[in-house]
Amino acid sequence: MSTGSRPFRLRNTLTGRVEPFSPARPREVRMYTCGLTVYARGHIGNFRTFVAQDVLRRFLRFKGYRVVQAMNFTDVDDKTIRGANEAGLPLRQYTDRFIGQFFDDADALGIERAEHNPRATDPRYIKAMAALVERLLEKGIAYRADGSVYFRVAAFPAYGRLSGAGASDRIAGARVDSDEYDKEHAHDFALWKAAKPDEPSWPASFGRGRPGWHLECSAMGLELLGSDFDLHCGGVDLVFPHHENEIAQSEAATGKPFVRHWFHCEHLLVEGRKMSKSLGNQFTVRDLLDEGFSAAAMRHLLAGVHYRQQLNFTRAGLRQAQVAIGRVNAFLARSDRAGGGAEAGDGTAEDAEVAGALDRFEAALDDDLNTSRALAEVFFALKQGNRALHQQGAAGGTGAAPWAAAIRRMNEVIGSFELGKETSDRAVGGERDEQEAPSGLAPELLSRIEERAEARRRRDFARADAIRDELAQEGILLEDGPRGTTWRRP
């Protein structure tokens, strides 16, 4: 763990400034992230945000914090209800499917699992939400109308602090909510929606119904993390009204600060255009996997652009990422094969260089998660490591190992290297590693490689090249080095 004369500075939407991040408890961070509304498979835009949050989470752990994260699933709202009804399925069965798909995609992208994945319809949270509404009713901040319960925005003077002072202006200028309910003011929002015949509903002391959208995050956040927790994350679109409303209802109910630091991730563009259904550019991770792109490339592209910057997600970018990742992975594999103690640490000048790179890496992330700059250090380490490997040559030194270890340390945050089965880089025909070779390459192909090695020994290069070309057809790239031939799938 590194120490901290240099604080981790992170932009806080609440203040609009990049400021030192200071959790309420010394070595623990309690974070909440607004997860997916599970009426469809999450698209690449959703995952941009989730990857950014994952980088944040991993960096906190990198710095030695214990992280307790809750990421919810919104499994009851207009869209999930409509989807379930159209599919003729019970709500839970309908949403289960998308939750499963979410985890498939998140796992592929190397997104660490949160400690808690609450879903709104869990009885525990329905109960917590009802309790929250009761408190607001008792305090006279919420009111009932037509079977529903609303939050009286006028009763919470701090309203608008997150999204920028003039919340009343925004509201005045905005289109009036088309809700047919009887609200006192257009900008009051529903805490609890009165039951309807074709909608799921739950009993409550203030009437049967279902939770309003904003309520669940407040209830689950408070339930799992307590008041005044450290981080609340989401996409920029959630700043208003969702997060603004969460603050209002939570703080009005508890009388305590809700969240210390708000983290919002910018949206992405796909091929230079806003992602939208009509443009047909709402890709899912699955779609891109099916096109042949690796999840690692997706993560690399998503993680490599600063989170507050609009990111242009393109196939060309994915291809670039793929190449860059391949270079790093190939180095790591080569370094492992070359051997050498990974722990070095005998105070050489080179150790200081490695430590310097790691420190610059951390410094970049300390500066509002500047992943682009951090990545530059990964590539610096790559260059140094490759250089060491180059010089090692036949001499067989251990200079590359510390750089490989440094890259792996950095990858604890970046996460896009050695993700999935990217590396099948193995030595064949050399004097070493024979035993660990084959997983992934058919014996038939291995014997072809042997055959080619034999041909090369005979200096029958026509034969050798023919075999190399054939294997290339199969997607196997052969590389001849001083220690024998290695293969990989590019």
Next chain:
RNA sequence: GGCGGCGUAGCCAAGUGGCCAAGGCGGAGGUCUGCAAAACCUCUAUUCGGCGGUUCGAAUCCGCCCGCCGCCUCCA
């Protein structure tokens, strides 16, 4: 209409007053190699959308203009 962001080499993308404007991809040349591939080395923006201004000094601050985008309404 209100609020906000962005525009840096062929592409992606850091940099917010002062060393030669990070890094990646791509491209050119070289070393190595039977040839390749990989790796390494060198080169690849006298210039930061445009025009003015402030300053000893600006990609970085100010003004205007052009272009792209977001939020204000379900949305990561």
